[in-house]
Amino acid sequence: MKGVSAVIAIVLILMITVALAAMSYVWFTNIFETLTESGTSAIDRTGQQLQASFSIESARYLSGNSTSVSIRNTGITTIDLDDVAFYLNxxxxxxxxxxxxxLTEGxxxxxAFIIENNTEAMCPGPATLRSTIAEGYQQTVTVSCS
Known part of the structure; x- marks a missing residue:
């Protein structure tokens, strides 16, 4: 007999098929685990962002290069005041x-926060004041020099 017998050929084909099936199973399992983990963390982040919100209660230009800003926590989670950031224009x-x-709820x-103005960005016309917190929530108001 020359070559590979039919029985050996079938056994080899079955072994290759089983090995490919096992490799596919491992690969798909890893893909689904990764997708599940990233989806869960995205849902957690979105939940935190939905719970954290605030409003700018007052924003007024002070003399010189400063603006006074007061905020209220309108969300259902505590806001760390060290994480509040301000942007003028x-x-x-x-x-x-x-x-x-x-700040606790409500x-x-x-x-008030006293923030430093970039006078060029602030005067002569109204400036856009944007405030953000670590959770990604932000509020925007208009402040004028007068």
Missing amino acids: GIPSSVISGPTGS QFTTT
């Missing part, structure tokens, strides 16, 4: 002084 504004700690900042 898209330019980051540093906080000169302001409240520390956190709480209002009794001490």
Whole structure:
């Protein structure tokens, strides 16, 4: 007999088929686990963003290069005041002084944030003030120099 017998050929084909099926199973299992984990973390992040919200209660230009901003927590989770960021016309504004700690649900900042203005971005016309928190929520208001 020359060549490979039919029985050996069938056994080899079956072994290759089983090996391919096992490799496919492992690959698909890993893909589905990865998709499930990334989907779960995206849902968790979205839930946190939906729970965290605030409103800018007042924003007014002060003399010189500063603006006073007060916010209220309108969400159902606590907001860390160290994570609040401000932007005037898209330019980051540093906080000169302001409240520390956190805001619980419905709480209002009794001490206003005093933020540094970029005078060129602020005057002569109205400026767009955007405030963000770590969870990704943001609010925008218009502030004028007068």
